[in-house]
Amino acid sequence: MIRLLALRELRSLLAAPSTWLMLGALQFVFSWFFLARLDAFLQVQTQLALIANAPGAAQTIVAPLFSTLALIMMMLVPVLTMRLLAEERRNQTLPLLLSAPLSSRQIVLGKFIGLMLFLLLPIAASTGMVLVLALGTPLDTGLLLSNATGLLLLTASYAALGLYVSALAVQPIVAAIGALATLFGLWLVEASASVGSFWHALAPSGHFQSFNTGLLDSNDCLYYLLFCIVFLLLAMRRLHNNRIYG
Amino acid sequence: MTAAAPVTLSARNLIRRFGKRGAVNGVSLELHRGEVLGLLGHNGAGKSTTLQMLTGVLLPHAGTIEICGFDLARQPDQAKACIGYLPETPPLYRDMCVDGYLEFAARLRRVPAGRVAEALQQVKQRCGLQDVGRKLISTLSKGYQQRVGIAQAIIHHPEVIVLDEPTVGLDPAQLRDIRALIRELGDAHSVILSTHLLAEVESICDRVEIMQNGSLIYGDSSARMLQYGNGRMQLEEVFLDITGKHAARHDHAHHNGEAQP
Numbered sequence: 001m002i003r004l005l006a007l008r009e010l011r012s013l014l015a016a017p018s019t020w021l022m023l024g025a026l027q028f029v030f031s032w033f034f035l036a037r038l039d040a041f042l043q044v045q046t047q048l049a050l051i052a053n054a055p056g057a058a059q060t061i062v063a064p065l066f067s068t069l070a071l072i073m074m075m076l077v078p079v080l081t082m083r084l085l086a087e088e089r090r091n092q093t094l095p096l097l098l099s100a101p102l103s104s105r106q107i108v109l110g111k112f113i114g115l116m117l118f119l120l121l122p123i124a125a126s127t128g129m130v131l132v133l134a135l136g137t138p139l140d141t142g143l144l145l146s147n148a149t150g151l152l153l154l155t156a157s158y159a160a161l162g163l164y165v166s167a168l169a170v171q172p173i174v175a176a177i178g179a180l181a182t183l184f185g186l187w188l189v190e191a192s193a194s195v196g197s198f199w200h201a202l203a204p205s206g207h208f209q210s211f212n213t214g215l216l217d218s219n220d221c222l223y224y225l226l227f228c229i230v231f232l233l234l235a236m237r238r239l240h241n242n243r244i245y246g
Numbered sequence: 247m248t249a250a251a252p253v254t255l256s257a258r259n260l261i262r263r264f265g266k267r268g269a270v271n272g273v274s275l276e277l278h279r280g281e282v283l284g285l286l287g288h289n290g291a292g293k294s295t296t297l298q299m300l301t302g303v304l305l306p307h308a309g310t311i312e313i314c315g316f317d318l319a320r321q322p323d324q325a326k327a328c329i330g331y332l333p334e335t336p337p338l339y340r341d342m343c344v345d346g347y348l349e350f351a352a353r354l355r356r357v358p359a360g361r362v363a364e365a366l367q368q369v370k371q372r373c374g375l376q377d378v379g380r381k382l383i384s385t386l387s388k389g390y391q392q393r394v395g396i397a398q399a400i401i402h403h404p405e406v407i408v409l410d411e412p413t414v415g416l417d418p419a420q421l422r423d424i425r426a427l428i429r430e431l432g433d434a435h436s437v438i439l440s441t442h443l444l445a446e447v448e449s450i451c452d453r454v455e456i457m458q459n460g461s462l463i464y465g466d467s468s469a470r471m472l473q474y475g476n477g478r479m480q481l482e483e484v485f486l487d488i489t490g491k492h493a494a495r496h497d498h499a500h501h502n503g504e505a506q507p
Contacts, residue, residue, distance in 0.1 A: 011346075093337040093338065096337035099303050101322070101356060
């Protein structure tokens, strides 16, 4: 059942032309940044060669690229999550799911997994583009993989939060603005707090930094897992309340 | 319908409030196999709310619902597998094609994967949708969308079919077809439908329940309702007579209640 819902969600995303436009634009922006970083790296390469233990291609190109991508995802994910439940509510298709033999858990997980399957596309495409570097230079694949994993976890946490906001809203656009405002607020809190403080640890974006430097910290993985679980549970609860309050 | 036909749906004392306003006050219904029950009432009488509770879209504040012997609150999955529901607005994903949507609806209602194609073929034939299978739902006319809505409610051969104003927005020919379809469905399944078209009651319902201010005020077979007032009245008059009398009684009781200290 969860798979059925997830595949429907994925299919309806892929059927919309705007999705492809968005994917294309994202890929274009990413490749632009990629080429700019590559160009900068090639210019300083001769000087880097003189330094002992100099940063390699992965460190100078991959890490900044992925932190840019993390920022773009913060703005992209709310646009994708806004439809999930708010649009069902606006188009009055929610009764179809509520009257079917499905639990709130299955509905929420189906939607979440469907969106994550879709979000794998841009993440995999970006990782693939960077992997092209391996043709010309030895590449630190560990750093690349930790960045990709971190980005996936970060995106999952954004998607879970967006799904919850979408469960609250009646209008998709309200859901998008709500989720974007929340994510932006969390990001500001993280950026203004000192490293190691509670406020710094609160936001998902702060926990991406260790992945960005190539560190797979179980603490951060746990944080993302908890973040997702909390917001998915809240979304399930909201959907259940839908049956109580109408 | 015979008295021996098994009960497929029974609701007892359903109560539902929205805030402080009571929408449904103590409704009890029973539905037998092979029966078409019409739920009549003015706008805002609580018909849709009652149907939403019967299908598990809305939880009642009090009361129990049993569908094919399964309690809707305790065994929601088994109970809901026996229901087909068409809400007031057909729940259509407008970006899907008719075939894709109906297939999704069938899988959602747990039709085994091997039997989906067969069920799809059958339901399209029944609802007259053979020619629009590959079309996007958003490009269909209102009447066809309504038919797709009915198709998704019956694709899994449910014991109980709940239709909320199924004939709204249909042209006379479609109206006739859909009524014939509902009549046909009523032979093997049980159907409960809400409507404010009295002609519909006359032509397709075995039994009528009239609802006003959230309670059932009159229930009888539709043949007997026609004989109400010694057969001299039109169905419209019967309906207005029944609801009018009830409203007057209601007002009377209300005023008396206020007069007492």
